Amino acid sequence: MTKRLCATPGCGKEAQLRCPTCIKLGKSAEEAATYFCDQECFRGYWKMHKEEHNSPAAPKVSAEDADKLRSELLRKYQWENFQYTGDLRVGKVSASRSVPAHIKRPDYARNGTSKLEENARRSAKLTQLSQAEIGRMRTVCRLAREVLDIGARMIRPGVTTDQIDAVVHDACIERNAYPSPLNYYHFPKSLCTSVNEVICHGIPDSRPLENGDIVNLDITLYFDGMHGDLNETYLVGDKASEESKLLVKSAYDALHAAIDHVKPGVLYREFGGVIEKMAQANGHNVVRTYCGHGINELFHCAPNVPHYKKNKAVGMCKPGHTFTIEPMLTLGTWRDVTWPDRWTAATADGKWSAQFEHTLLVTESGVDILTARLPDSPKHWWEEGYEPQL
Incomplete structure (x- = not known):
């Protein structure tokens, strides 16, 4: 039978x-x-x-x-039947954009699964890059910064996150780079756009940004066999609340407080305590579900870098390590809910969240921020020369 x-x-x-x-x-x-x-x-x-x-x-x-x-x-x-936790609603998601055949692709680009990453998880080995590999990381991270800045200049009321995705996608192609999020475990777009209560992994769609929103752009490029990853949260227009402005600044400060502690010999579990102390001093909480990660030829690999204290991360910083720190701070609970698209993570209470991220290199004496801001990078609200885009 x-x-x-x-x-x-x-x-x-x-x-x-x-x-x-x-x-x-x-x-x-x-x-x-x-x-x-x-x-x-x-x-x-x-x-x-x-x-x-x-x-x-x-x-x-x-x-x-x-x-x-x-x-x-x-x-x-x-x-x-989904119960949204806040005011944001899903929009229409357009078709994934194509990548020209001549651009080198990561192993997951065709079928959505990275066998190289899955094999690496079995060993959890921390990779120390050679000088040649570090040079390739510097190049891709510089390109990723350029693309993020291009996307950031698009942010204004009335612009959709899908329009930003189109511009970012084209900017990657112009640089002969592959947009790393595209088809990574079937993610359908070329960057993540996380608005208001969305913590991370928001999918670009047809919803126009509104004056007073905050939006995070998370960019990763794959070029010459390496990935470079960074993100920043921006104000939309000129009507942001003081509460949301301070949240964005707090996320930025928490990231840089942790970066200041990066040097050879520091344990990866130590950064979480630095971040959480800074966040709590500003009245904010730290998301625990998502963490920083190693990055090189693989999009995500060891080490894991949690952003909260008393975590159990394994490993010690050594020269040649490249990894991200990317704290996500919230106005309310640190707990999250995943939307039915299986990617979008929103706060469980609907209160807003902000995030910043850099790709970092451990040097003999400290740390280099490989995705550092450029002289012409768009300014943030607390920086001299900031002007809201309307």
């Missing part, structure tokens, strides 16, 4: 109960999508399953197409 599994996504139990409507419509008994493990599972999935019913005269669909349909229906159901 053929073993069939329940059609309810995520169930996985053996199933023998058939949908009576599928039987009436003449669906073949070989179609596993018509089977359920019990009445409770059937009733729970009914609202979605009934949309799969074809008319008796409709052509049968392949098993692959049926799986795609069920996935689409599941996503629709999840969004319709």
Whole structure:
């Protein structure tokens, strides 16, 4: 007897109960999508399953197409029933943008999975780069900074994050670089744009930025076999609240307080205490779900760099290490909720979050900020020469 599994996504139990409507419509008994493990599972999935019913005269669909349909229906159901934590709502996400064939790609660009990263996780080895490799890291990080600044100059009320994605994507291509987020574990865009209560990994979409918003642009480029990663949070327009302005400055200060402690011999677990102390002094909390990471030929690798005190990070800074520190600070709880797109992380209470990130190199005597700001980088609200873009 053929073993069939329940059609309810995520169930996985053996199933023998058939949908009576599928039987009436003449669906073949070989179609596993018509089977359920019990009445409770059937009733729970009914609202979605009934949309799969074809008319008796409709052509049968392949098993692959049926799986795609069920996935689409599941996503629709999840969004319709999702409880947002704040005022932000998902917009329309346009198709992923293409990359010319001549541009060198990371290993995940085609199928969305990095086998190199997965293999590296088994050893958790900390890589010390050679001088030649450090030179390549300096180049890609400089390019990443240029692209971030281009994206930042786009920020103003009425501009959509999808429009920023288009400009950033083109800027990467102009530099013969691959936008690292694109198809990284199936992320659909070329940068992350995290607005207001979104902590990180926001997907660019059709929502126009509003005067008074804050938005984080997270940029990573892949060039000459290396990744360079950085992000900054910006005010949109001239109506930002004092509360949100201070949150953005606090995230910036927390990052740089940690950078000031980077030198050979320092344990990676120590940076979290520095960051949390700074954040709490300003009345803010630190997100614990996401952390800084090693970066080189791999987008993410050892070490992990948590941003809170009393963490259990492994490893010690040594010359030639390249890694990121990227604290995410919140006005309220540090806990997060993931949207049904499986990427967007928002605060659990809907209060706003800000983040800054640099890629760093441990030197013989201290640290180099490889993604350091340039003389013409857009100014932040606390810097001389800042003017809001309207």
